[in-house]
Amino acid sequence: MIRGGVLLGAGALLLVSSLAGAQQGDLSAPAARLKQYITYAAEEQTVAAGKKTVLELRFHVNEGFHVNSHTPKSELLIPTKLTLQPEGGVKAEAAQYPAGTSYSFSFQPGEKLDVYTGAFTVKIPVVADAGSHTMTGVLRYQACDNAACYPPKSLPVEVAVTAK
Amino acid sequence: MRRVLILGVMVVGVALLLWAGWHNLRERKLAMQKARENQVVLIPDKQGQGKAESEDSEEFAPKMRGQKAPAFALTNLEGKKVSLADYKGRPVLVNFWATWCGPCKVEMPWFEEFRKQYAAQGFEILGLTDDADAGKDVIAKVAQKSGVTYPILLTDGKVQTAYGGLDVLPMSFYVDRNGVVVEQTAGLGSKDQIEAIIKKTIASGGAAPAGEL
Numbered sequence: 001m002i003r004g005g006v007l008l009g010a011g012a013l014l015l016v017s018s019l020a021g022a023q024q025g026d027l028s029a030p031a032a033r034l035k036q037y038i039t040y041a042a043e044e045q046t047v048a049a050g051k052k053t054v055l056e057l058r059f060h061v062n063e064g065f066h067v068n069s070h071t072p073k074s075e076l077l078i079p080t081k082l083t084l085q086p087e088g089g090v091k092a093e094a095a096q097y098p099a100g101t102s103y104s105f106s107f108q109p110g111e112k113l114d115v116y117t118g119a120f121t122v123k124i125p126v127v128a129d130a131g132s133h134t135m136t137g138v139l140r141y142q143a144c145d146n147a148a149c150y151p152p153k154s155l156p157v158e159v160a161v162t163a164k
Numbered sequence: 165m166r167r168v169l170i171l172g173v174m175v176v177g178v179a180l181l182l183w184a185g186w187h188n189l190r191e192r193k194l195a196m197q198k199a200r201e202n203q204v205v206l207i208p209d210k211q212g213q214g215k216a217e218s219e220d221s222e223e224f225a226p227k228m229r230g231q232k233a234p235a236f237a238l239t240n241l242e243g244k245k246v247s248l249a250d251y252k253g254r255p256v257l258v259n260f261w262a263t264w265c266g267p268c269k270v271e272m273p274w275f276e277e278f279r280k281q282y283a284a285q286g287f288e289i290l291g292l293t294d295d296a297d298a299g300k301d302v303i304a305k306v307a308q309k310s311g312v313t314y315p316i317l318l319t320d321g322k323v324q325t326a327y328g329g330l331d332v333l334p335m336s337f338y339v340d341r342n343g344v345v346v347e348q349t350a351g352l353g354s355k356d357q358i359e360a361i362i363k364k365t366i367a368s369g370g371a372a373p374a375g376e377l
Contacts, residue, residue, distance in 0.1 A: 108266060148267055
């Protein structure tokens with residue numbers, strides 16, 4: 001019985017500390033503003049020559065921001081879209097985008113958005129001839145934070161592909 | 165004695181749970197209050213008070229506050245030319261917005277309300293659309309949906325540069341009767357804060373001469 005009471009007390013303390021921790025996220029001030037709101041982790045990709053391979057392009061939305069997914073829920077919103085320039089020796093199919101997550105501004109709880117936050121990966125199926133290739137392009141996106149939005153941006157993307 | 169001890173521990177446990185509940189409620193209220201306060205991003209003074217200025221704070225410095233509002237002549241949704249000079253002697257809110265900007269569309273109905281409320285003081289609002297891709301019809305539809313009847317003007321690329329580049333929306337410039345920018349705000353403000361700045365703008369530059377409005 002004593003143990004039960006002690007556990008109850010300890011549980012209450014844990015509850016208090018966990019609640020305090022959970023609330024820290026609610027107190028976020030408007031995020032610091034940067035020129036780009038997404039970073040691209042360029043990774044050299046090695047593929048089998050002449051075989052269809054799916055390239056994975058990893059992006060990361062800066063903390064405190066969100067960008068519309070490739071399929072936002074309103075036609076007024078600007079979707080995230082990757083455009084790659086044609087590169088000799090590489091046949092690229094249409095980009096495959098991840099599903100977004102549902103999001104609402106605190107001041108518009110009824111309006112659901114479909115967004116990317118944190119890390120997201122865009123996949124590009126390719127067939128490459130033997131050799132080294134560099135695909136270039138841009139990721140167009142439009143970011144917002146909790147109280148403001150930022151004009152659409154274009155993030156340069158470069159994909160180095162070695163086909164063996 | 166053992167029973168009293170057990171009872172005591174249980175009472176302490178229940179008291180802790182009650183305190184946790186109360187603490188949670190209080191913290192939530194404080195968090196909501198703070199979140200509301202954080203909604204307005206009043207641009208800090210350029211001359212920081214002993215605080216190191218980061219690249220970002222320089223970028224968002226109140227470039228226009230205290231300066232003469234740059235002149236512009238833009239086309240409205242009806243195809244008519246409207247210039248800032250048309251409102252000479254009146255307090256004007258120049259608000260940059262876009263159809264893809266959620267926070268912008270939250271404050272637009274508030275602006276409309278304040279426009280009516282302070283019409284007797286000559287207060288006017290000009291909504292400048294920072295939309296490169298949206299067509300005129302789409303802009304008109306969004307403005308109508310927001311209940312806006314104040315003039316909506318189509319930007320020309322030059323006006324954004326004249327007003328400091330506009331790296332964030334919504335962006336508002338409160339211009340007094342003398343054509344001076346009294347305040348510059350970025351991001352969604354609370355309704356109360358917006359009204360306070362409107363009042364400050366109306367009060368700035370002295371009263372309008374009789375018959376000028």
